[in-house]
Amino acid sequence: MEILIGLSDKLNNLMRGKNELRLLDLMAGILIGISPIIHLIIVKKVNVPYGRFSSSNWGFLINVRVAWFLQEIPALTIPLYTLFTSPTDITPASFILIGLFIFHYAHRTLIYPFKIRGGKPTPISIAVLACIFCTYNGYMQSMFLLHHSNYSMDWIYQPNFIIGICLFAWGMKTNMICDSILRNLRKPGETGYKIPKGDMFEYVSCGNLFGETVEWLGFAIASWSLQAAAFAVFALLYLSARSYTNHQWYIKKFEDYPKDRKIFIPYLI
């Protein structure tokens, strides 16, 4: 009898595990499916109304620092909670990947918002949408990496892992340097805009967004999972669309805007 109960428990766990993995695959598929739609809407119809395009037509406005902190925090707390409540047999690859995800969102939640200089307030609807996205993606990446990934012990020595981690590091460094260039364009108390110069801004209009895209492409290459690929596709399509609208805005605003500066990809687009 006990053997039968044990077997049934094992079967239940297996089914729950399989169903959860199916859910994570479905979530990744949905994100991949809606990303091109979001891209087209931004490029053809609506500037996402935060920062330079902020507008009270999208709900009451909240302080930009509060918005960034509250909207990004699920992408920090969900992986931390999952990590501390997971079984202890986490492979080195899963541990490094979830560590990098947590590192990125610790910076984005706890450091980035408090360094912003003169940022425009954010409409509540945009902060809520960003919060939903961070919850969705935080859950998807954490559950995959900590409950369902199946990396071998030597995955961290595979070429795709090493190349992916190098791209992630370069992307995050570039993102931070470019965010810092933008911040330093303003003296304390200023809220206006200037033409950014230096680092990736010599090549593209939004060096910070380009850096962030490379970061998540690297993460996807190192992880080689549908879930990480979905986030990379979203980052590529959302951030390239945002870069397009920013680029058009720069050209209209500054007559002396550098003519050879590309929208998103150095030398190409």
Ligand SMILES: NC(=O)c1ccc[n+]([C@@H]2O[C@H](COP(=O)([O-])OP(=O)(O)OC[C@H]3O[C@@H](n4cnc5c(N)ncnc54)[C@H](OP(=O)(O)O)[C@@H]3O)[C@@H](O)[C@H]2O)c1
């Ligand atoms: N992973 C993702 O899906 C995702 C999505 C969105 C953002 N992010 C990341 O979040 C960070 C911020 O994104 P964002 O869209 O807010 O970037 P952004 O439009 O480049 O703005 C960043 C900050 O710099 C200021 N700024 C921008 N251009 C300026 C200029 N020409 N002169 C002076 N100040 C300028 C902005 O002030 P104002 O508020 O006054 O415009 C804002 O405080 C980036 O690192 C980005 O990669 C990630």
